Amino acid sequence: MKRALPNGSPIDGDPELARAGLMEVDERQERRIAELVEEYETANLDGQTTSLESFISRHQDVAEPLRDCLEGLQLLRAATATSTPTPVLLPPGTRLGDFEIQRELGRGAMGVVYQARQLSLPKTVAIKILLPATVVSSSRIERFRREALATSSLDHPNIVP
Numbered sequence: 001m002k003r004a005l006p007n008g009s010p011i012d013g014d015p016e017l018a019r020a021g022l023m024e025v026d027e028r029q030e031r032r033i034a035e036l037v038e039e040y041e042t043a044n045l046d047g048q049t050t051s052l053e054s055f056i057s058r059h060q061d062v063a064e065p066l067r068d069c070l071e072g073l074q075l076l077r078a079a080t081a082t083s084t085p086t087p088v089l090l091p092p093g094t095r096l097g098d099f100e101i102q103r104e105l106g107r108g109a110m111g112v113v114y115q116a117r118q119l120s121l122p123k124t125v126a127i128k129i130l131l132p133a134t135v136v137s138s139s140r141i142e143r144f145r146r147e148a149l150a151t152s153s154l155d156h157p158n159i160v161p
Helices: 015-019 027-045 052-057 060-079 138-152
Strands: 099-107 111-118 123-130
Touching (some): 027 060, 027 138, 052 060, 099 123, 123 138
Antiparallel strands (some): 099 111, 111 123
């Protein structure tokens, strides 16, 4: 399946868009990436020190999206490395992949929700930054996935589209 931006420009095969994390990832690859992230995190929590590059090199079929996920987790872990589980505020202008943080919208048990601008599209979005402890298990990842799916179908003036 070919994907395109609203202006008709193709996404698939464009190296610039690939670096922005916009390449097509099918459901099978998405599940595989989630399993690999859980494997990497579990191994490191159990005290097995595995280098990021070594781990990614063993999974070339999903290397780039896996790298994006694991590097994002490392960034968030570093940003939230405090004695409390409260994530640090990401100031306006902070870039996370293809998104630029505009402001904090709210905090909850799983993390912090920010209003952000998607750089590749003229679009305002909401991004939930999960606490590192919430992404350790596949059941919590599945909970987040269900929440995101349910939220994406809502249409209300007080909800960021």
